[in-house]
Amino acid sequence: xxxxxxxxxxxxxxxxxxxxxxxxxxxxxxxxxxxxxxxxxxxxxxxxxxxxxxxxxxxxxxxxxxxxxxxxxxxxxxxxxxxxxxxxxxxxxxxxx
Numbered sequence: 052x053x054x055x056x057x058x059x060x061x062x063x064x065x066x067x068x069x070x071x072x073x074x075x076x077x078x079x080x081x082x083x084x085x086x087x088x089x090x091x092x093x094x095x096x097x098x099x100x101x102x103x104x105x106x107x108x109x110x111x112x113x114x115x116x117x118x119x120x121x122x123x124x125x126x127x128x129x130x131x132x133x134x135x136x137x138x139x140x141x142x143x144x145x146x147x148x
Contacts, residue, residue, distance in 0.1 A: 082090065
């Protein structure tokens, strides 16, 4: 006696393969009616998208990292403002006396 779970899994898999096969047949029939130059343009567009999207993402990441690195360099090269402020207050205090 087969388990009900096994029968259910088998029927789900059979239905899924049937759906994929029907989808493939419809796609093949549609491609057979489509003229070849149009298919070529679609394939080239997909290839360009596959090539350009990773390039754009990587350039974005590189520029963000460069901006962060430049910002760290600028912040580290500045003189310490707290020391200058403290000196100004000390001079003002002694000037009053």
